[in-house]
Amino acid sequence: QKEVEQDPGPLSVPEGAIVSLNCTYSNSAFQYFMWYRQYSRKGPELLMYTYSSGNKEDGRFTAQVDKSSKYISLFIRDSQPSDSATYLCATSRGGANSKLTFGKGITLSVRP
Amino acid sequence: NAGVTQTPKFRVLKTGQSMTLLCAQDMNHEYMYWYRQDPGMGLRLIHYSVGEGTTAKGEVPDGYNVSRLKKQNFLLGLESAAPSQTSVYFCASLQSQGSETQYFGPGTRLLVL
Numbered sequence: 001q002k003e004v005e006q007d008p009g010p011l012s013v014p015e016g017a018i019v020s021l022n023c024t025y026s027n028s029a030f031q032y033f034m035w036y037r038q039y040s041r042k043g044p045e046l047l048m049y050t051y052s053s054g055n056k057e058d059g060r061f062t063a064q065v066d067k068s069s070k071y072i073s074l075f076i077r078d079s080q081p082s083d084s085a086t087y088l089c090a091t092s093r094g095g096a097n098s099k100l101t102f103g104k105g106i107t108l109s110v111r112p
Numbered sequence: 113n114a115g116v117t118q119t120p121k122f123r124v125l126k127t128g129q130s131m132t133l134l135c136a137q138d139m140n141h142e143y144m145y146w147y148r149q150d151p152g153m154g155l156r157l158i159h160y161s162v163g164e165g166t167t168a169k170g171e172v173p174d175g176y177n178v179s180r181l182k183k184q185n186f187l188l189g190l191e192s193a194a195p196s197q198t199s200v201y202f203c204a205s206l207q208s209q210g211s212e213t214q215y216f217g218p219g220t221r222l223l224v225l
Binding site: 006032034036041042043044045046049088092094098099100102103104105 | 116145152153154155156157160170202204212213214215216217218219
């Protein structure tokens with residue numbers, strides 16, 4: 001079992017839809033949880049960052065972490081065509097020499 | 113402030129040839145990373161560095177070497193390229209432990225024939 005599993009895609013939704021992207025992880029030592037967005041032929045960029053369990057909201061984006069079930073979610077409200085990209089979840093233990101473990105990524109397409 | 117830059121953007125190699133990918137960051141970050149991204153595989157860590165003069169192996173280090181002679185530069189070398197090394201290579205940097213925010217470069221597309 002990979003340490004971080006991400007829902008397979010691709011995902012296509014109409015403009016204005018609510019999008020739910022999900023990941024699960026297996027290592028209970030993970031403390032930091034991130035969502036990266038990657039546009040076609042570009043490098044990933046950090047979208048949301050959460051420490052431990054809870055919710056974090058930033059505009060139309062909400063990141064949710066449930067450590068009891070080892071579940072990570074990203075919600076996008078009122079999705080826009082500009083949200084069309086690949087979304088990667090990532091986790092880290094934190095601390096000395098910590099490294100990110102990424103999910104495989106899911107490609108989202110928002111249709112106008 | 114350019115952030116993280118990578119050179120070259122695209123390269124075609126023949127099997128057995130060697131090359132070096134250059135990553136440069138101007139944010140004075142301590143930590144630097146090399147990843148490869150393949151379809152259906154996500155981002156996989158090749159090598160990383162926690163400071164000038166130090167390097168360590170990641171998840172998929174075989175066939176690659178790295179050097180961090182200067183804090184701002186992290187080089188990834190392929191001594192004898194193989195078709196299995198066809199991939200998109202990303203460099204990233206991190207300021208310090210605790211920030212956990214890695215900044216990625218634009219990537220280098222490598223095709224090995």
